[in-house]
Amino acid sequence: RKEVEQDPGPFNVPEGATVAxxxxxxxxxxQSFFWYRQDCRxxxxxxxxxxxxxxxxxxxxxxLNRASQYISLLIRDSxxxxxxxxxxxxxxxxxxxxxxxxxxxxxxxxx
Amino acid sequence: xxxxxQTPKFQVLKTGQSMTLQCAQDMNHExxxxxxxxxxxxxxxxxxxxxxxxxxxxxVPNGYNVSRSTTEDFPLRLLSAAPSQTSVYFCASSYSxxxxxxxxxxxxxxxxx
Numbered sequence: 137r138k139e140v141e142q143d144p145g146p147f148n149v150p151e152g153a154t155v156a157x158x159x160x161x162x163x164x165x166x167q168s169f170f171w172y173r174q175d176c177r178x179x180x181x182x183x184x185x186x187x188x189x190x191x192x193x194x195x196x197x198x199x200l201n202r203a204s205q206y207i208s209l210l211i212r213d214s215x216x217x218x219x220x221x222x223x224x225x226x227x228x229x230x231x232x233x234x235x236x237x238x239x240x241x242x243x244x245x246x247x
Numbered sequence: 248x249x250x251x252x253q254t255p256k257f258q259v260l261k262t263g264q265s266m267t268l269q270c271a272q273d274m275n276h277e278x279x280x281x282x283x284x285x286x287x288x289x290x291x292x293x294x295x296x297x298x299x300x301x302x303x304x305x306x307v308p309n310g311y312n313v314s315r316s317t318t319e320d321f322p323l324r325l326l327s328a329a330p331s332q333t334s335v336y337f338c339a340s341s342y343s344x345x346x347x348x349x350x351x352x353x354x355x356x357x358x359x360x
Contacts, residue, residue: 144287170348179337179351180290223290227344234280234305235349239289 140238159224172223253352260328268323270338279321283334328359
């Protein structure tokens, strides 16, 4: 079974803090990488894709390190609304293989 | 555009009962899948389909059946419910299995007593 590993947390951080999550994957053939966000008792939703050159979207930055087989998510200036579980997702782009989800990292931003 | 619609949202079953969880998408996506999510276990793939008439097993298929007679619909059948199937079930769809965004339904919270 191809695996995606994440620290489950929880990460408890104050508002305004910078927090980073890492995710490691075991399948070296993985080609596509994503971060999904899941709010409590809600469905997962795509937060951002992770490109080889890195990807930034406002306060969120995602990085890929193929040599070490990990991806990261950095959240700057944390908001209360960032409190959620962040899921790391990979795919080998073979055309027939489902996305592989990590178990998620829980973030709580505290006022 | 409704996206992915799952019904019902909540369900309580008695052990041994059967039922079908419905999933429909209106985005003309070829790829659809069913996951269950349990505390501490993350999302686990039950079954998936790469197109109408094609289904395959995921990580935890036992006790579940699926069919894909149309592009839009991908129902999940519980054959004989067991307490171990108490979980939150999510249906998802995407344009293809490759590097594209997966859209999830709102989930079905199933309790088997």
